[in-house]
Amino acid sequence: MNTIDIIETRVRGFIADIQHPKQKKKININDLELQLRKLLDDYFEMDGYSLFYRAIETLQGEGQLIPIQNNQYNGRIPALPLYYWVNIKVQVIKWDRLAMMKLSDQFDFSFYERHPEWQTKEEWDRIQHLYTFLQSSQEREIVSYEERSLELLGHEKFLLDSDSFPEGKGFLARIGISEDQLKMVNYGEPFVFWMKQGKEIKDIQRVLIVENLSFFHTSIKLLEENKLDYEPELIIYGEGTKIERSFSFFFRMFPPKSYLFYYAGDLDAAGYGVLIRLIEKYPDCCIQPALKIYRKMLECLEQRNDQKIGQTQNIKHRDLFFQWFKEEEQSLLLQLWQENKRIPQEVLTIETWRRWM
Secondary structure (H helix, E strand, C coil): CCHHHHHHHHHHHHHHHHCCCCCCEEEEHHHHHHHHHHHCCCCCCCCHHHHHHHHHHHHHHCCCEEECCCCCECCCCCCCECEEEECCCCCCCCCCHHHHHHHCCCCCCHHHHHCHHHCCHHHHHHHHHHHHHHCCHHHCCCEEHHHHHHHHHCCCCCCCCCCCCHHHCCHHHHHCCCCCCCCEECCCCCCEEEECCCCCHHHCCEEEEECCHHHHHHHHHHHHCCCCCCCCCEEEECCCCHHHHHHHHHHHHCCCCCCEEEEECCECHHHHHHHHHHHHHCCCCEEEECHHHHHHHHCCHHHCEECCCCCCCCHHHHHHHHCCCCHHHHHHHHHHHHCCEEECHHHCCHHHHHHHC
16 A cells, blocks of 8 residues: 555544534544554655645545635645534445436436445435426526525525535536526626716726725725726726625626726735636636736835735735746745735725825
């Protein structure tokens, strides 16, 4: 047995011992690793943490472990959430093969053949509800994820809230059904925005997205005074990471055409992540950092403060963000990163902005 298998087998054994048939159990990931280290004398020589990390990711992917997202991490690199739920012990129930054949005109059961632990009564009930729906789906209207999930699966958040419903994550993929077949869509969340006075929807070309509420109001004042960089016709309040969920709503409100999107957030790990994820998720949109605004923030370096506790520091996002800047600016940004400091967007007040004017 190779070292990868040894670590994963040990971790699976620990988890199996913890699992309960009727309720989830909470574990501290550092305690789990400590048990592993006690059993393996050559843990550090075999780069045990990397293999431990891989084993935890595997078990999470299988749904046996569910990370508790409370911004607490284990202090290692790469980081893992400090706490996990250990999912209930699956009671394997073999489905009736004839019943599966009767439904195979709509569903692909190959996943369940490979993973019999998913052959539970609850999963079979869900599949039957979907099958009944699909018999008359051509007569149905398109509704939201939440509405269809409540109708077919008993709870409006079943397909969307993986913390409360870990079995909901991947359910459609397991049975080989698309959201289109269930006639449902994941609507984008509405966002707060401000259109420049005298402009109409058809006039919008440049859009500025700002992370924080204070600078949203500052931007409005600057826009109406014709002093805001990029002279956008529209300003959107991104509300931190919410913009990642609400950005698609833009295309339900505004006519399809080519827009220029500029994003300005805090100069910190979270702000870099929001921008890079938007660029990656919407490759057909022209989204870029509002460099003129970020450069004004860099001039306020003396107002830097400590990085927020628990922020995920993604090196890839950092480097992709940094590459937009000049070499000397990258040095300042790297200095901030290494000092674990950040520049909040709130350094840009009406008073500081007017000094640049």
